[in-house]
Amino acid sequence: MRPLYRDPWFTFRFVDGRIIDRIHLDGPASGTSVKIFAIDPDTNERRELLATGIVGADGWVELSQAIIVRAGDAFLAVPDQ
Numbered sequence: 001m002r003p004l005y006r007d008p009w010f011t012f013r014f015v016d017g018r019i020i021d022r023i024h025l026d027g028p029a030s031g032t033s034v035k036i037f038a039i040d041p042d043t044n045e046r047r048e049l050l051a052t053g054i055v056g057a058d059g060w061v062e063l064s065q066a067i068i069v070r071a072g073d074a075f076l077a078v079p080d081q
Contacts, residue, residue: 010077013041014069021066028055028079036067041074050075 010025025034032055038047053061067075 013074017070019066019068022062025059033080034061035078037076039074039076
């Protein structure tokens with residue numbers, strides 16, 4: 001089945017605090033640039049740029065710098081089109 005709609009970004013939400021130094025994206029081609037933005041977890045309003053990276057083998061994105069997230073935080077990974 002083909003989805004009727006797909007967001008052009010990926011949303012990550014966290015129950016526990018952690019340090020994120022890489023993320024996995026399913027879809028963007030290897031070599032695609034990715035920008036990571038903080039979002040308000042309640043309104044999904046986009047906030048500041050947190051990090052950048054490039055999609056590597058098997059969809060893994062090594063971030064330019066690790067992101068520290070607290071319980072309840074969220075962020076968007078936005079691949080360049």
